[in-house]
Amino acid sequence: MSLLTPIEAPPSLTEQAVAALRRDILSTRLAPGETISEAAAAQRLDMGKAPIRAALARLAEDGLVQAVPRRGWMVSLVTIRDIHEVFDLRLLLEPEAARRAAGRVDTTMLARLDAVCAEGYDCGDAESAMCYLDANKRFHVAIAELSGNNRLARQLDRMLDESTRMLVLGLRRRDRTMEMAHEHHELVERLALGQGEAAAALMHEQVAASREMVLAALTAPDAMTAV
Amino acid sequence: MSLLTPIEAPPSLTEQAVAALRRDILSTRLAPGETISEAAAAQRLDMGKAPIRAALARLAEDGLVQAVPRRGWMVSLVTIRDIHEVFDLRLLLEPEAARRAAGRVDTTMLARLDAVCAEGYDCGDAESAMCYLDANKRFHVAIAELSGNNRLARQLDRMLDESTRMLVLGLRRRDRTMEMAHEHHELVERLALGQGEAAAALMHEQVAASREMVLAALTAPDAMTAV
DNA sequence: TCCGGTCAGGTTGCGGGCAATCTAGGCCAA
DNA sequence: TTGGCCTAGATTGCCCGCAACCTGACCGGA
Incomplete structure (x- = not known):
């Protein structure tokens, strides 16, 4: 449409979730060792579980969180x-x-x-x-x-x-x-x-x-x- | 249970999907530039879209595929x-x-x-x-x-x-x-x-x-x- | 012939729900 | 008191469906 908006993508919910979670983790508002529940995070950020899940998977690739099989996701410890x-x-x-x-x-x-x-x-x-x-x-x-x-x-x-x-x-x-x-x-x-x-x-x-x-x-x- | 199976996790569907897609991409069975549809891959590997989606996201982190907004996923080109x-x-x-x-x-x-x-x-x-x-x-x-x-x-x-x-x-x-x-x-x-x-x-x-x-x-x- | 508009097909993004399963805590027996 | 079992809760892994959206082709008009 507008030629002045070459890239004006409204950030997807996944992107928002990544940004929010990363900010909280880096600022240690989510402390190392703390567990994150998908449902809780979904409710807090007011979205479904799917974007939360994708976001956590990406943060896991970055080493900020890690998936614990049936316990949820844990903010990575710092040794x-x-x-x-x-x-x-x-x-x-x-x-x-x-x-x-x-x-x-x-x-x-x-x-x-x-x-x-x-x-x-x-x-x-x-x-x-x-x-x-x-x-x-x-x-x-x-x-x-x-x-x-x-x-x-x-x-x-x-x-x-x-x-x-x-x-x-x-x-x-x-x-x-x-x-x-x-x-x-x-x-x-x-x-x-x-x-x-x-x-x-x-x-x-x-x-x-x-x-x-x-x-x-x-x-x-x-x-x-x-x- | 058994002390002899310290880590005997049946690989999750996501892991299987990652392995299968990575194999196909590395062997160029999926050629650079080719597009991958979640539905098609799900049918081919006989699983739902969710594991496929997670797998593609991980491969995207590795740079093997990249998401094209509404076109699907494309096997990364090699320049x-x-x-x-x-x-x-x-x-x-x-x-x-x-x-x-x-x-x-x-x-x-x-x-x-x-x-x-x-x-x-x-x-x-x-x-x-x-x-x-x-x-x-x-x-x-x-x-x-x-x-x-x-x-x-x-x-x-x-x-x-x-x-x-x-x-x-x-x-x-x-x-x-x-x-x-x-x-x-x-x-x-x-x-x-x-x-x-x-x-x-x-x-x-x-x-x-x-x-x-x-x-x-x-x-x-x-x-x-x-x- | 060429161009603009319209429509149908296909794809992801996301929501919601279900089963499998692991953990924690209480309860009972010794 | 202590040890083991068992139930209840909670959580992920996964499936399925729907809407938004983009793309490409078809068609009518100039």
């Missing part, structure tokens, strides 16, 4: 081992993505990256840290997309959801959001200048710092973690 | 770009996996790897090449699992399905199955000896060789590829 696995993989993929993205940034994408950075700062302090973390994720995904390998970006996208949840768990104990933000601008600068090695090094440093923050926050006191 | 993306990512992940797996092989796993290698040789020539390619995939996944990072293994597992399909498309034109097989034993040897660098180098060489084979087979003549 120290999980943290190591996620950040090890990030350390393997993201510096390489940054290296390849260097010099490929066009002005459009550059503006987008900068906007994402700025967006991060705006948020206040308390629970709107979720806002920053979401922008942070989009920032990293955008760099991965710039690497030119869409599959790399996709795999990272999934893993960054897990990573975000870990950061949320970590930030609960010590809020260090602001310490992390100022690295983004320098990274964007290096990318724009085409300095691949420097960008990769910065990316490595940043991801490693995140890992240390999460580990420091979660290993010291009592553990929200479980087997 | 030259796809090939580059998959093998570039394999080249990034697999040598590192081999490096980390070195020295971690216990005798049990070693036997398993050897068995997988042998299995590859047994198959004849014609269409049972699928058998070899399946063993090849399990071989690579096993090494990734030995790296100690389960997420690395999972991500590789998904990508190797795509890779396998590309190899099938390539082998259709020139059968080079046998040329690739004898590299496995040396790789296992290096892994058992804990020579990480050598194992990584061998892995890199092997994956690169696969890529060249696929590209050589698919770029020269007419293209089964599409945009």
